[in-house]
Amino acid sequence: MSDLGHYALRLALLVAVIGIAAGVAGGWRQRIEWSAVARRAVVLVFVLVTLATVALWVALASNDFQLRYVAQHSARGMELPYRLAALWGGQAGSLLLWLWISCLFAVAAAAFHRRSPLRSLPWVWALLLANAGFFLVLLNFVTSPFEKLPPAEVLSDGSGLNPLLQHPLMTIHPVLLYAGFTGFSVPFAFAFGALLSGDHGTAWLRATRRWTLIPWFFLSVGILLGGRWAYEVLGWGGYWAWDPVENASFMPWLPATAYLHSVMIQEKRDMMKLWNLVLIGLTYSLCLFGTFLTRSGVISSVHSFTAAGWFGFIFLGWVVAAAGAYFAVLWMRRDSLRSPNRLESVLSREASFVLNNWAFMGILVVVFWGTLFPVVSEAVRGVKISVGPRFFNAMTGPLAVLLLFLTGVGPLIAWRRASPASLRRQFRLPLAAGAGTAAGLLLAFGSGIKLYPLVFFSLGAFVVGTISQEYGRAVRARMRGSGESALRALATLLRKNQRRYGGYVVHLGVVFILIGIAGAAFNEERLENLKPGERLAMNGYTLEYLTARPLPQQHYGGAVARLALFEGNRPLGVLTPEKRMYWLEQQPASIPAIRSTLREDLYVILTALESDGSATLKIHRNPLVNWIWIGGYTFVLGALLVLWPHPQRRPGRDAR
Amino acid sequence: MSKGVQIAIGAAFVALLLGWYATTNLERLGSFTYFQTLEEFRAEGRPGERVRVHGYVADGSIQRDLVGRQVRFAVQNDPPHAGQGAEPVLPVVYSSLETPDLFQDGAEVVVEGRLESAGASALFRADNVLAKCPSKFEAKRMEAASF
Numbered sequence: 001m002s003d004l005g006h007y008a009l010r011l012a013l014l015v016a017v018i019g020i021a022a023g024v025a026g027g028w029r030q031r032i033e034w035s036a037v038a039r040r041a042v043v044l045v046f047v048l049v050t051l052a053t054v055a056l057w058v059a060l061a062s063n064d065f066q067l068r069y070v071a072q073h074s075a076r077g078m079e080l081p082y083r084l085a086a087l088w089g090g091q092a093g094s095l096l097l098w099l100w101i102s103c104l105f106a107v108a109a110a111a112f113h114r115r116s117p118l119r120s121l122p123w124v125w126a127l128l129l130a131n132a133g134f135f136l137v138l139l140n141f142v143t144s145p146f147e148k149l150p151p152a153e154v155l156s157d158g159s160g161l162n163p164l165l166q167h168p169l170m171t172i173h174p175v176l177l178y179a180g181f182t183g184f185s186v187p188f189a190f191a192f193g194a195l196l197s198g199d200h201g202t203a204w205l206r207a208t209r210r211w212t213l214i215p216w217f218f219l220s221v222g223i224l225l226g227g228r229w230a231y232e233v234l235g236w237g238g239y240w241a242w243d244p245v246e247n248a249s250f251m252p253w254l255p256a257t258a259y260l261h262s263v264m265i266q267e268k269r270d271m272m273k274l275w276n277l278v279l280i281g282l283t284y285s286l287c288l289f290g291t292f293l294t295r296s297g298v299i300s301s302v303h304s305f306t307a308a309g310w311f312g313f314i315f316l317g318w319v320v321a322a323a324g325a326y327f328a329v330l331w332m333r334r335d336s337l338r339s340p341n342r343l344e345s346v347l348s349r350e351a352s353f354v355l356n357n358w359a360f361m362g363i364l365v366v367v368f369w370g371t372l373f374p375v376v377s378e379a380v381r382g383v384k385i386s387v388g389p390r391f392f393n394a395m396t397g398p399l400a401v402l403l404l405f406l407t408g409v410g411p412l413i414a415w416r417r418a419s420p421a422s423l424r425r426q427f428r429l430p431l432a433a434g435a436g437t438a439a440g441l442l443l444a445f446g447s448g449i450k451l452y453p454l455v456f457f458s459l460g461a462f463v464v465g466t467i468s469q470e471y472g473r474a475v476r477a478r479m480r481g482s483g484e485s486a487l488r489a490l491a492t493l494l495r496k497n498q499r500r501y502g503g504y505v506v507h508l509g510v511v512f513i514l515i516g517i518a519g520a521a522f523n524e525e526r527l528e529n530l531k532p533g534e535r536l537a538m539n540g541y542t543l544e545y546l547t548a549r550p551l552p553q554q555h556y557g558g559a560v561a562r563l564a565l566f567e568g569n570r571p572l573g574v575l576t577p578e579k580r581m582y583w584l585e586q587q588p589a590s591i592p593a594i595r596s597t598l599r600e601d602l603y604v605i606l607t608a609l610e611s612d613g614s615a616t617l618k619i620h621r622n623p624l625v626n627w628i629w630i631g632g633y634t635f636v637l638g639a640l641l642v643l644w645p646h647p648q649r650r651p652g653r654d655a656r
Numbered sequence: 657m658s659k660g661v662q663i664a665i666g667a668a669f670v671a672l673l674l675g676w677y678a679t680t681n682l683e684r685l686g687s688f689t690y691f692q693t694l695e696e697f698r699a700e701g702r703p704g705e706r707v708r709v710h711g712y713v714a715d716g717s718i719q720r721d722l723v724g725r726q727v728r729f730a731v732q733n734d735p736p737h738a739g740q741g742a743e744p745v746l747p748v749v750y751s752s753l754e755t756p757d758l759f760q761d762g763a764e765v766v767v768e769g770r771l772e773s774a775g776a777s778a779l780f781r782a783d784n785v786l787a788k789c790p791s792k793f794e795a796k797r798m799e800a801a802s803f
Binding site: 384395399588610612616 | 667
C-alpha cells in the first residue's frame, strides 16, 4: 500500500507538469481544448494525491513501522483517531495534508467553473497545478512520507505522537489552518490568471471574493481553536503568546480580512482594483511564507536554518518566486487597473474602509517585524534578540481600538459623501450607547478601571448599538412594507442580503472576542504552596487542598491533586489539576483544572508536588475569557449566514 | 489636494505616532532582550544588565526552597552528559516556585534576569525560566508540536 502512495505521488508530479504545459499553451494561444486538458489534469492530480493520502493513512492505521514517518510519529498504543491525526504530526505528512487540501480546493474550483467563460481559466489551472507541483517536488525528492527505514532499523513499535497533540482539538485545528492556508491559493490563482490574461472584467472579482471567503472562514476558526487548545492543554494560563508559529497563522489573516472589506469598494465604486490585487498577492505569499517559517527552523535560529539544508532553501526560493512573479506582473499591468473614480470625501464609507485597510496593514507590519526581528538581528549583527509579547500588545492595541471604532462607523456612514444630517441620524443612538457604557463603567469602577478595558467596552457597546439599530430598522421596514412578522422579516433579510446581515453577526462575534481579550486587563494570578488541609482565599473563592493521588494510566503517570472549591461557604465542586509524564515520549505535561463561568475562569495548575507533601499551585483568575469562545461561536454563525448557499440565487446574479 | 493624499497623510501621522511610541516606550517595557549562551555571557555580561542566558541545568543542583519561595540551581554551558567533565557553573536564584514542566536535571534552559555580582561570588537572579526538552531526546518532535 505504501508503494502505491509512493508511485501515486510520482505520477501526480508528471500529470501536474503536463497540465501546466497545457494550461500555459491554452492561455497563450487562447485554445479552449488545451484549457480542458489542464482542467482534467487538476482533477487527476487530486485523485492521485488522494490515493497517496489514503495510503499513508492506511500505513498509520495498520502500524506499518517500516515507514520512517509512521515509526517516528505513531505508536501501537495510540488510539485510532490519534494514529490517523499523526498524518499531520510531522513534516512530510503535514506537507502531504497541505497538498491534499489544496488539491481539494483546486478540484472544487475546477468543478464550479467547468462551464465558465472566463478567459483567464487556462492560466488559473496552470497556476494551481504549479502550486501543487512544487509540493509534489518536495514530497517526491526532499522529504517523502513513504521513505522506508533500512531493515536493521525497523522496530516493532513507533516512538509516538507528541502527547500534547493527542487532544481532540488537535485533530481538527491543523486541518482547519491548512484549509485556510491552502484555500487562498484559489483566489491567488484567479487574480494571477486575470492579470496574465489581461481579462480585468468583473467576473474574476466575483470568483475571487467567493473563493477568499471560504478559506478565510477556515483560517479564522483554525486560529481560534489553536488558542483554545493552548488554553486547555499548555497550562500557562493564556491562549495567545505571540509565538512565531501563532504569528505565522495570523499574518495571512490580516490582508485577507482587509481584502474582504475593500473588495466592497471595488464592487460599488470601481475603485482600489490595484490595491485589492496587492492584498490577494500578500495573503497567499504570507501563507507560503508562514509555512516556510514554521517548517524550516529559521525561527529558532538562522544557523539551524542553514543546517537544515535543502528544504529551507527550496521553500524560500518558491515563496520568493511566487510572490515575485505575481507582483512583477501586477506592476506591468498597473496602468490598466487605474480607477476612474476618486475618493470624494473623508466622511464616507470608502474612506472608513481605506482606514480599516491601513489599520490591518499596520498590524501586519508590527507582527511581521516582531516575528522576524530576532532572525534579522542574528543574521545582520550576530546578536540574537528576543521580542516579547509586550511589544506586540503595545503596538497592536491602538490599531485594534481604531478597527473596533471603524467596525461601528463603516456600516452606517454613507457612500461617497456623508451629510451632517445623516451622520446625526445614524450615529445618535450608537454613540449614546457607547458614551452611556463609558459613564457607567467610570461610575462603577471609578478611576480604578484601566484605559484599554474602558475603551474596548465602550466601543463594543457602540458597535453593538449600530448593529442592533441596523437590524431594528430593516426588520421594522419589512414589517411595515410587507406585513411580515418580526421573525419572518428577519429571515427574509438574512436571505435577501446575507452578506450584509451575516457580516453584522460576524462583527458581533469580533466584538465579543475583543471584550474577552480586554478582560485580560483584570487578570490576577497567585502562586501558593499548600499542605493537605490548608486553604487559600482569592477574590471570594476558597480553595482547599485535599490530597494528591498517583495517576495510574496506561500511557502516562504522574499525580492528580484534589482541591475543594468554595464560593463564600457554598461548595462548588472539586478541581483536579494533573501533572503527567508520558512514558514513551518522556514528556511531562500540566493539565489545568478550569472552572468556567460567563464572568470569569478560575484556572488552576499543579506546578509541583513538593517533597514534604505540600502542593505548589498556580491559580489564575481570568475574567471574561469565556467571551472569546462565545465570540468564536457567534463568528462561525455569522460566517455561515454569509456563506450559506441559497438555491434561488444563481451565481450569475450576484446580490447587491 | 485629493482625498487619497489626505488619508495618506493621516495614516503617515498615525504611523509616526506609533513609531515614536515604540521607540520611547519599548526599552522601558523590556520587550527586547539579548539572548546569549552562557559562554558568551561570561565573556561579555555585566552585572545589572537584563539578559537571557542559554545553558543546561547542572546535575543534582536543583534545590526548592519552600519557605523562601525560590528555586536555586546552577547552569552550565554544555549538556551535563556531553562528556567534557566538570565545567564551571553559574549559580542561579529563581525568585518563584513556578518552574516549567520540563525543568529538571540536564534540561536545556533559558534564564531571564540580571547578574547580581560578578567574579567568584557570581550569582544570577532570574525572574523567568524557560525550559526545552533535554537534548538526549529527539528535538524534532518538539518542532512537530509547533504547527
